[in-house]
Amino acid sequence: MPIPILTYHQIDIVPPHGTPFRGLTVSPRQFRLQMTWMRRLGYRGLSMRELMPYIQGKAVGKVFGITFDDGFRNVHRHALPVLAELGFSATNYFVAGQIDGSNVWDTGQGIPPAALMNAAEVREWARLGNEVGAHTIDHVHLSAVPLAEARRQIEGCKAKLEDLVSMPITAFCYPYGEQQAAHRELVREAGYDNATLTQRGLARADDDPFGLPRVNVHCGTNLLRFLQKCLTRHEDKRRAIGLES
C-alpha cells in the first residue's frame, strides 16, 4: 500500500503575499487541523524511523509519515505540542552546522531569516519520541560539490547529531532534493537506513529506501486538498506523468 510522507518546513504565521517561498510556511492552526483530521480518520502520523516497516510491507496499519525540513524553532514551538497531544511522532531533518543558527543558505533569495532549534530544543524534540534526521552540515547543493565534500557533509552531519542527542541517526534528507546515484551510495555507506527526496509521490515497498518521494504541504493546501493528498493515489498519478503542483 503506497504511503504518504508529508513534507513541512515552517509552522508559523504565514508571511505576506509576495514573500519568496511563502508557501513553505503552514500556519499553526492549519497544521493542527490537518493532524486532527488525520487522527479523526483513524490515521497515525509517524517519524521515518517508525514508518519504514510500513513502507517496506513488514507492518500494516493506517499510518502516514510526518517530516520537517531544516529544524526550524517554530516547529518546536507550534508543531511539537500538537504531535505530543495526538500521540504522533515526526522526523525533523537538522542542518548540523546551524544548530541554534538560522537558514543562512536562503540568504540572497529574499527568504526571511528564521531561527533554527538550539541544542536543548533538539534534545527535547528527540526526548518526546520524535526523530532527529540529518540534512548535511551546511545545507549544501550535493550535486555542486566534489564527492569528497559530499561525503564529509553526509558523514559529518550524522556524527555531530549523534553527539548531540546520543542516539543513532538513521534518516537523511537531500538538501534541495539534489542527489545522484553516487550520493545515495554515500548515504548508505555512512550508515543511514533511509533518505527522502523533494520529488512528489507516495512511498512504496519497491522504492529505493535512499530515494523516497514525499508529499509537500504548503500554506495554500486547504483541508480538502490536504486530505486528497493523504488519502488518495492521486499524487502517484501525478508522479507517473511528471506533473508538479
Ligand SMILES: [Zn+2]
Ligand atoms: Zn532544507
